[in-house]
Amino acid sequence: MSIDYLRTAVAENDSATLIRYVRLHLGDGNEAAGRKEIDKAWVEALKLLLDMPSTDRTFVLETLSSRDAATLAHLFFHLHFYLVTRSGEWIHDGRL
């Protein structure tokens, strides 16, 4: 998919096309794999919090309030790969 194709999808509020691209991106061109990767990251995040370990919420809130939305969106993609890496199941060919 192209940037223009996705911009059109944004303009038309075509979320199905946008999430399809996210899945393709995270699944290395395989939409089903990408869907699984997204689930895998969320499962890993949940597992890390189930026992309610101490977390640096001040850092989280300061980051959310002090950084621009694009940086936070970029961080979101980084966090996806961080959590996928933690899961121990790496589907990608290379390394981050």
Added chain:
Amino acid sequence: MTDAFETAKQLRPGLWETVNERYPGSMITKVDLVPLAPLRKPLSQTRLTFVSSAGVQPRDSLPFDVVHPVGDFTFRRVPSSSTPADLEIHQIKYPTAGAARDLNVIFPVDRLSELAEDGTIGGLTPNFFSFIGYTIDPAGFERTLAEALADAVAAEGAEAVLLCPA
């Protein structure tokens, strides 16, 4: 159009249409063509540089941004005197297992040094260049990375460029 344009041929003119059929909106409609520049003197007298989309970079330099959904429009200078041990790959869009065993299969830094030493090529530029090719914005890629890279290659004094897609 120039004479060179009219006499040159795209190697796989139907490729992008095929990609677009399989992945709607895949964009890559490349109707123009930049002809290859002819070599102006013997290779044994020519200073060569190497440009790769393999995501190879000096260890401990800022990793290429492989998570960004659009791509990474930066490049890295890789000293041509590097050894494979000095370098690492940050890239998740192609299999790197072979390159992990011998980087020369994707970034032939040893082989090019050997060719320079035995006089097959006239010499190497102080730096080679590397980037990651994944992007969904080829026009932006061309405007930013490609332009900056072309300037850097020219500034390096390269007389010929070995381009190697990953």
